[in-house]
Amino acid sequence: MIKNYDVVIIGAGGAGxxxxxxxxxxxxxxxxxKVFPPRSHTGTAQGGVCAALGNMEEDSWENHVFDTVKxxxxxxxxxxxxVMCQDAIRAIIELEHMGLPFNRNAEGKIAQRRFGGHTKPVxxxxxxxxxVPVMRACYSADRTGHVMLQTLFENCIKNNVTxxxxxxxxxxxxxxxxxxxxxxxxxxxxxxxxxxxxxxxLATGGYGRVFRITSNAHVGTGDGTALTYKAxxxxxxxxxxxxxxTGLWRxxxxxxxxxRGEGGILKNKDGERFMARYAPSVMDLAPRDMIxxxxxxxxxxxxxxxxxxxxxxxxxxxxxxxxKVIDEKLPEITGFARTYLGVEPIKExxxxxxxxxxxxxxxxxxxxxxxxxxxxGDIVKGLYAAGECACVSVxxxxxxxxxxxxxIVVFGRRGGKKMAEFIKTADYSDISPSxxxxxxxxxxxxxxxxxxxxxxxxxxxxxxxxxDKCGIFRNENDLKNLLAEIKELxxxxxxxxxxxxxxxxxxxxxxxxELENLIINAEVTAYSALNRTESRGAHSREDxxxxxxNNWLKHTFIYENEGREPVIRYKPVTITKYQPMERKY
Amino acid sequence: xxxxxxxxRYNPEKDVKPYYQDYILPxxxxxxxxxxxxxxxxxxxxxxxxxxxxxxHGICGSDGMKINGKNRLACSILLKDLNFKDTITIEPxxxxxxxxxxxxxxxxxxxxxxxxxxxxxxxxxPPPDSERLQSNEDAEKLFESAKCxxxxxxxxxxxxxxxxxxxxxxxxxxxxxxxAFDTRDEGGDERLEIIDNPDGIWRCHTIFNCIxxxxxxxxxxxxxxxxxxxxSIKEL
Numbered sequence: 001m002i003k004n005y006d007v008v009i010i011g012a013g014g015a016g017x018x019x020x021x022x023x024x025x026x027x028x029x030x031x032x033x034k035v036f037p038p039r040s041h042t043g044t045a046q047g048g049v050c051a052a053l054g055n056m057e058e059d060s061w062e063n064h065v066f067d068t069v070k071x072x073x074x075x076x077x078x079x080x081x082x083v084m085c086q087d088a089i090r091a092i093i094e095l096e097h098m099g100l101p102f103n104r105n106a107e108g109k110i111a112q113r114r115f116g117g118h119t120k121p122v123x124x125x126x127x128x129x130x131x132v133p134v135m136r137a138c139y140s141a142d143r144t145g146h147v148m149l150q151t152l153f154e155n156c157i158k159n160n161v162t163x164x165x166x167x168x169x170x171x172x173x174x175x176x177x178x179x180x181x182x183x184x185x186x187x188x189x190x191x192x193x194x195x196x197x198x199x200x201x202l203a204t205g206g207y208g209r210v211f212r213i214t215s216n217a218h219v220g221t222g223d224g225t226a227l228t229y230k231a232x233x234x235x236x237x238x239x240x241x242x243x244x245x246t247g248l249w250r251x252x253x254x255x256x257x258x259x260r261g262e263g264g265i266l267k268n269k270d271g272e273r274f275m276a277r278y279a280p281s282v283m284d285l286a287p288r289d290m291i292x293x294x295x296x297x298x299x300x301x302x303x304x305x306x307x308x309x310x311x312x313x314x315x316x317x318x319x320x321x322x323x324k325v326i327d328e329k330l331p332e333i334t335g336f337a338r339t340y341l342g343v344e345p346i347k348e349x350x351x352x353x354x355x356x357x358x359x360x361x362x363x364x365x366x367x368x369x370x371x372x373x374x375x376x377g378d379i380v381k382g383l384y385a386a387g388e389c390a391c392v393s394v395x396x397x398x399x400x401x402x403x404x405x406x407x408i409v410v411f412g413r414r415g416g417k418k419m420a421e422f423i424k425t426a427d428y429s430d431i432s433p434s435x436x437x438x439x440x441x442x443x444x445x446x447x448x449x450x451x452x453x454x455x456x457x458x459x460x461x462x463x464x465x466x467x468d469k470c471g472i473f474r475n476e477n478d479l480k481n482l483l484a485e486i487k488e489l490x491x492x493x494x495x496x497x498x499x500x501x502x503x504x505x506x507x508x509x510x511x512x513x514e515l516e517n518l519i520i521n522a523e524v525t526a527y528s529a530l531n532r533t534e535s536r537g538a539h540s541r542e543d544x545x546x547x548x549x550n551n552w553l554k555h556t557f558i559y560e561n562e563g564r565e566p567v568i569r570y571k572p573v574t575i576t577k578y579q580p581m582e583r584k585y
Numbered sequence: 586x587x588x589x590x591x592x593x594r595y596n597p598e599k600d601v602k603p604y605y606q607d608y609i610l611p612x613x614x615x616x617x618x619x620x621x622x623x624x625x626x627x628x629x630x631x632x633x634x635x636x637x638x639x640x641x642h643g644i645c646g647s648d649g650m651k652i653n654g655k656n657r658l659a660c661s662i663l664l665k666d667l668n669f670k671d672t673i674t675i676e677p678x679x680x681x682x683x684x685x686x687x688x689x690x691x692x693x694x695x696x697x698x699x700x701x702x703x704x705x706x707x708x709x710x711p712p713p714d715s716e717r718l719q720s721n722e723d724a725e726k727l728f729e730s731a732k733c734x735x736x737x738x739x740x741x742x743x744x745x746x747x748x749x750x751x752x753x754x755x756x757x758x759x760x761x762x763x764x765a766f767d768t769r770d771e772g773g774d775e776r777l778e779i780i781d782n783p784d785g786i787w788r789c790h791t792i793f794n795c796i797x798x799x800x801x802x803x804x805x806x807x808x809x810x811x812x813x814x815x816x817s818i819k820e821l
Binding site: 035036038039040041043044092093096097098099101102103104105106107108109110111140141143146147150154155157158188217218219251253328332336339340454455456498499500502503504505506507508 | 596597598599618627628629631632633635636637638639640641642643644645646647661663684685688691695699702703704705711714715716717718719720721723724725727728731732734735764767769770
């Protein structure tokens with residue numbers, strides 16, 4: 001079956017929903033998602049969304065730009081960061097107008113709190129001088145992502161947006177640099193549908209599920225990045241994957257930076273506030289990459305706490321904040337500690353470990369969410385990407401907390417506007433009905449296979465080796481071994497079979513297709529990581545411990561060549577105002 | 586420890602009606618989430634077992650199901666927190682059509698949610714360059730209702746839903762509260778009229794099942810009673 005829509009948006013998280021609101025009613029727009037929209041992973045974001053509203057103390061969007069550039073370890077494109085931080089103020093006001101229930105300050109304006117890496121200069125005329133933490137994160141208790149997702153979904157209902165919920169996209173139809181549509185199947189019936197479109201937006205989120213310990217939902221399998229790469233489009237800066245320092249021990253469930261923004265402290269087994277040694281000025285509010293490295297260093301040097309399963313953790317202590325602050329400001333995350341670890345945060349510290357959290361890299365785009373065909377900035381006509389699956393790049397080598405919720409509303413909207421403009425004059429492309437065959441063949445091959453390999457065992461192995469060899473610290477030897485083993489897993493994948501042979505709600509089939517996407521994401525991440533012989537932001541090479549601006553102040557563009565092997569080219573970083581300097585906090 | 590897991594199975598391509606299947610797991614830990622146990626079965630024993638899940642920590646609302654007789658999220662309850670001897674029983678959420686195994690058809694649930702106009706209705710334009718003002722106290726009054734994750738545990742636990750499929754249900758009513766009590770909202774009456782009928786709010790007989798089952802521990806009945814009060818005062 002072929003369906004025509006002016007716009008198809010893949011993914012119903014914050015970026016996809018925000019884009020959908022922008023498509024005028026006279027055009028047809030469909031949002032396709034493998035889960036119901038309110039199930040999307042945006043809903044798990046907790047601590048806040050930053051904008052220099054200045055509601056609590058003086059602040060400026062330029063301060064926000066400086067912090068984001070520095071946080072990115074100077075790999076973020078400064079023109080794009082300026083767009084995001086300047087637009088942040090309007091974007092937050094707009095969310096309030098849409099109905100988002102923010103916490104408020106004494107005047108009834110949106111309340112703000114501190115967050116890692118967000119600072120302002122003591123002397124406003126000297127951004128390079130001493131800086132102190134600033135209250136910039138707008139929040140709704142520790143459910144900011146949840147209420148943002150709800151608010152955007154509500155506004156889509158108000159705008160009569162058409163949803164294809166529980167449809168799984170399997171193919172991106174790109175020919176001669178033009179995106180013509182996508183193929184998907186209806187999970188509840190197995191029916192394969194081709195969506196013929198003028199514009200497609202990928203808003204498919206991240207791929208944290210390539211790692212063993214992750215804060216990401218099971219759906220975070222990098223479907224959009226994998227589809228793009230398979231369609232011959234490059235991926236940008238895939239070596240930069242953020243580990244959030246405070247995941248719940250063993251489970252990886254996120255414990256928001258808001259816990260530290262409200263005054264929580266990290267402690268090692270001696271009860272020492274170890275961040276005072278690593279980042280004397282901002283301590284527990286240092287950026288995530290630095291704290292994650294500090295935690296692993298503490299554990300490696302024997303100052304971690306041994307858990308019942310033989311793994312190590314450190315403590316996040318919020319007990320001194322008192323019951324009132326904990327209950328009012330951090331109810332959700334302290335609830336997780338109680339439910340999953342049986343720990344009462346009002347009385348005792350929470351066991352935490354770094355958890356794979358966010359892909360800074362992704363599908364390369366310009367500031368209007370148009371997907372780049374190459375490092376020269378040429379675009380793929382009719383193809384857009386926004387949110388975690390995209391790389392604008394505003395996060396560079398390390399994203400600051402709260403900037404992901406900001407990214408999705410700023411660039412989701414810009415992409416939506418750009419698509420609305422594009423479809424006014426664009427035409428549908430011809431699509432041969434036979435494009436559906438590719439998806440049907442994939443489904444039939446997996447269902448009819450009598451192979452001996454299981455999805456679970458390949459995926460578990462992939463997650464283990466990615467965690468061990470491509471995690472917080474990396475080196476050449478590990479990465480080479482990792483790539484060799486990923487090759488083996490790719491071979492094993494060809495021999496997978498599943499037990500569920502049906503067409504109705506076949507989640508085993510979905511997991512098999514998602515595994516292929518995970519393997520692609522893992523391979524490009526490891527390959528890009530091996531290639532970059534320096535340490536910058538979240539990419540930390542033990543064999544190349546320093547940042548090397550002479551050779552590496554550039555974006556990685558990884559392509560698949562005709563022999564289906566990765567090839568790397570580069571794009572320069574855009575610097576407008578802030579020259580790279582040593583990154584100390 | 587060894588555990589027997591009894592699951593209500595149904596595959597429309599094969600089965601005439603649902604039936605129970607037992608799985609014996611030789612080695613499970615009491616610290617496992619029920620979702621971990623379902624994954625253990627699916628990934629190691631029976632790939633055909635079908636259920637929804639995503640975030641695995643009680644925010645996305647995908648894995649609502651009936652566990653030992655009570656609607657809960659499979660990811661938000663540990664085995665050791667269940668009362669059982671040697672068997673746990675898992676069934677789909679009641680009263681909704683089963684698509685397959687533990688996956689139910691949520692269409693009617695979301696239709697009831699959409700019908701109450703679940704969005705801020707305003708007539709006065711907001712200030713152009715700043716937020717509308719609201720006291721933190723007024724904002725926090727909405728937080729408990731805004732916690733709802735639309736998992737469907739409450740609506741499908743309600744005997745009034747079981748006996749009348751047209752009843753709008755506690756989840757949709759909670760969402761009415763979320764907006765009707767928002768000081769910024771100006772859609773009060775038009776939204777209240779939608780629920781002021783026998784299949785609307787008056788079908789709630791304060792049975793309290795919704796409170797007992799809500800995985801986010803929302804006092805849903807209290808919120809519904811506030812709405813009833815507001816409608817009654819309006820009609821006096």
